[in-house]
Amino acid sequence: MEAKANETFFIYEVFSQKSVSASFVHQFSLLAPNEEVALTMARENFLRREPCFNLWVVKRDNIHGLPPEERPFLERLDNKSYRETKGYGDLQARWRHHKEKYEEQQKHAGNGS
Amino acid sequence: MGDNVRVENVEQAKQNQEYAQALADLLFQLADDDFILAYRGSEWLGLAPHIEEDVAFSSMSQDMMGHAVMHYQMLEDLGLGKADDLAQLREAGAFRNAILVERKNGAGEYNDNPHYDWAYAIVRSYVYGLYKQVRLESLLQSSYAPLALISRKMLTEHRYHLMHWQVWLKQLANSTKEARQKLETGIARVWEDAGELSSLGQNADNIVRFGLIAGEELLRQRWLANTKDIFQKAGLSWPGEPGVPTERGRLGEHTADLGQALATLSEVYRLDPVAKW
C-alpha cells in the first residue's frame, strides 16, 4: 500500500532520564512516522552532549493537558505552610530549650549529691 | 612468541618484529574500514531523507570515525607515523579497507548532484556493521591487550548503531513496493562486495597464529549466520553466498572511488603537512 499524498509524520515528545536516581524530564519534540523511528532519533537530536540513562517518546496526541484558560487556576493561595517545613520553623528552638533545661537539671542534681 | 601469547602493551609488542607487523596489518584494516565508511557517512550530512535522521545518522559517522582515530593512534604508538599522516598522506595502495566501504554513495559528488541512494546506505551500513560486531567480539579475546580493551569500549556504541540500522532495514523491507525494490537492489549491490569483509589480507596466517583475532572462516560463518537471521526476521530473501570484488582492497588494490575519497580527505592537509592545522 502506498502512503497517501497528504500523510505527514506525527509529533513525538521526547523525555529523558539523566541517571538512575533522576526523574524523567521533557526535552523537545520531533517528527517521526512511528514510535520506533522516533526512539532511534531521540537521543542524537536532543542529548548529543548530556548523559542519557533512559529515554521515552510519547505521541503528542496521547498527552492530555490543560487549555490556556484553565492554567491560571493552578495557582494556589499562599496559606499552606502546614504542608511545608517552613511551617515548622519553631521546632529546633524548642528542642534546644528542652536540652538546655535538662542539662541545667543534671548540673543541679550533680551538685546536690 | 607463538600461540597463547598475551601482549600487555606496545613496548612488548615492539619486541617481536613479526608480531608487531601482524598487529599493524590488522590495525590498518580496522582503521581504514571505519575511516572510509565514516567519510562516506559524513558526505550524507544535510542530505538525509529527514532532518531528524540527518542528525542521528551523523552521530554514527562521528562514532565510527572516532573508532578509526583510536586505531590510527595505536599505529602511531607502534611507531608507524603520526595518526593524521597515516589517515591522510598514504597513497591508495597502502590502504587496507574492504572495497565495500569505499564505494561512492551515489552517482554524483557530495557537493554536486549527489543522487545518493539511501537504500544502499542502509544496507551497506548494516551489513558492514554486522561484520564489525563479529570482529569486535572476537577482538575481546585478542592477544594484544590494548586492542581487546578498546574493542570493549567500541562495542557499546556499535550495538546502538546496529539497533538503528535494524529499524531501518525492517521498516523499509515492510513498507512500499518501491522501497522494497530499492532495498533489494541495494542488497544485490552490497552483496557483490561483501564477501571480502572477512578477509584478513596477506598476513592472515600470522594475524591468526599470534591470536590477534579469530580465523577468517570462523568470522565469516558467525557473520553470515547473524546476517541470515536478521534478513529472515525482516522478511527478506537470502541472497546466497556473498561475492568478492575484482579489486582486493585488503591487498591494497582499490577502485577509483578510493582515490577520489583520499584526494578530498587530504586536500587541505597536503597544502602543508608540516604546518599546524
Add this chain to the structure above:
Amino acid sequence: MQTQIERFNMTENEKMEAFLARIDRGEKIEADDWMPDDYRNQLVKLISMHGMSEIMGALPEKEWVPKAPTLRRKLAIMAKVQDEMGHGQLLLRVAEDLIAPLGKTREDLMQDLFTGRLKFHNVFHMEAPTWADAGVIGWLVDGAAIITQSMSLDTSYAPYARALHRICAEEKFHAQHGESIVLELAEGTAEQRQMLQEAITRWWPSLLMFFGPPENGNITSNQASNMRYKIRTQTNEELRQVFLKKYLPRIFHLGFTLPDDTIYFDEAEDKWVYQQPDWEAFKQIVKGNGPRSAHRLNLREMSYEETKWVRDAIMSFGRQVG
C-alpha cells in the same frame, strides 16, 4: 482573573488589548494561547527563516567536512554541522506548531523554500572556497548569530525562547571551534595567514549585511510590530554595533585588516563608523541571486525530492506490502 466565559465573550479588540497587556507585563505566550494573527505571522516569518537558515547554513560548511585538515578537525566540524541541522530541527518544530492551526506542515515550509517564498540568511548564499572560510564562518558568522540569538532569549514567545536556550548553549562550542581554526591559521605559516586574510576580506561585506540594513531612524512596520510584541527588542544597527565592538579588536589584534580604510571608532558616539556595504546587492542575495543560492537550493531540493520514497515508505510501515 479571567475566566473561560469572559474570554469567550470578549470582542476581538478586547482580546487584542488583553494580549498586549500580557506582553507588557512580561508574560510569555505559549503555542496554544490566543494570539493575534499578526503576531503569529511575524513569528512564522522570523522562526521559519531562522530554521531554514540553519538547514541551508549546514551546506557551505559541509563542503569542508571531509576536507578538514586533521582527524580532530574532521570530527569537530562534523559535530558542528550536525548541530546546525539540529538547530534547524528545533526551530522548524517551533514554526510547525505555529502553522499547524493554518493546516500547514514542514512539507509546506520545504516547498516555500524551494519556490523562493521562504528566504534564508544572506551569508549562506555566499561562496566558501578555502579552509579559512570554514574558520571565518565558525568564528564570525557564528559569532554574529550568537549575538542575534542571545539578544532574543527573552522573546515573548516561550517555545522560541526554549529553542534558543538550547541553541545558544551549543553555539558557545561553535564559536570556540571557529576561534580554534582561526587562531591556528593566524599563528601559522605566511600562506596560512594569507588564506585567512583573504577569507576575512571576502566575508566582510556579508558580515556587515548579516544584521540587515541600518534603520537610520526609520523603523519598518515589521520591525515595529516585532518590537511591540517583544519578539525581538534590538534594532539591526544595535546588534551590528555589539558585533563590531566584540570582534573588530580581535581581528586587529591578530594583525589582519578589513577592506575598509575609513572605519574608525567614534568615542563620543560610542560606535563604529564604517563604510556601508552594497544594500542593493544584499536585496538581490536574499532574493536568491547570490553566488551560491541556486546551487545550494538545488542540492537541498534534489536530495529532498529524491528521498521522498523513504519518507513515504516509513510512513506506510506496518501495513501490508502491496
